[in-house]
Each structure stands twice: as C-alpha cells, then as structure tokens.
Amino acid sequence: QNRPFLWAECTCDDEVVVKFFSDARKHGMGEHGLTIPIHGARADKAIFSIASNARIKEWSEYCTRHMGNLILFSLQFHMAAIDVRGALLNRPKLKSREIEILFWIAEGKTAWEYI
Secondary structure, three states: OOOOEEHHHOOOOOHHHHHHHHHHHHOOOOOEEEEEEEEOOOOOEEEEEEEEOOOHHHHHHHHHHHHHHHHHHHHHHHHHHHHHHHHHHOOOOOOHHHHHHHHHHHOOOOHHHHO
16 A cells, blocks of 8 residues: 555454454554555655544544645654664664763762762
C-alpha cells in the first residue's frame, strides 16, 4: 500500500491479526485508525498510524478534512525521528567513569559528593 488508508478499508480474518487488534483495544487503542506509509529520502520506510474511538462517520470526515496536515505531520515526525536516531548513533563514546559521573549528576549529587 503506497497511499494513506483507513483501517476500515482492510479486512482480515486471520486469527493472529484479530487477536492483536482485540488486545490493542483492551489496552485503550482506538477502534478506528489511519495509517500513512512513509518513503524516506534514503530508501527508508516507515508507517505513521493514529487511532480514534470516534464514530466511523466522524472519523472518516476528520481524516478527509485533515489528510494534508496529517501527511505533513507524519513526514515531519519521521524526519525528526531520523535526526534523533542519527544523533544517538553518532554520540561520543564515554568512559565508565564519565558515565558514573553523569549518573550521579542526574541523581542531584554535587561535584564534591562524587569525587
């Protein structure tokens, strides 16, 4: 699927899929949803999904009215996630003592207390 789609467009009676969505609803995920496929500039692929418990008619109208903004937001979110991932992958390697000091700073200790 290369275009955004409402979950209502998909039908599946596979037992595993039905159980997955049933479990998701028990944990508060909305009954209706929208998934936006994302194809990044570096051949990366992702999906962005949102869910709602609104009635299907209201949900469909909402998605129709806001689809452009939802697609734009999904792309911006994807780019931000890639930026964060890149920053995490390129972070400097810390020595064990440096990690320990950062831990104590996060715990609120002063320099005098962790020397």
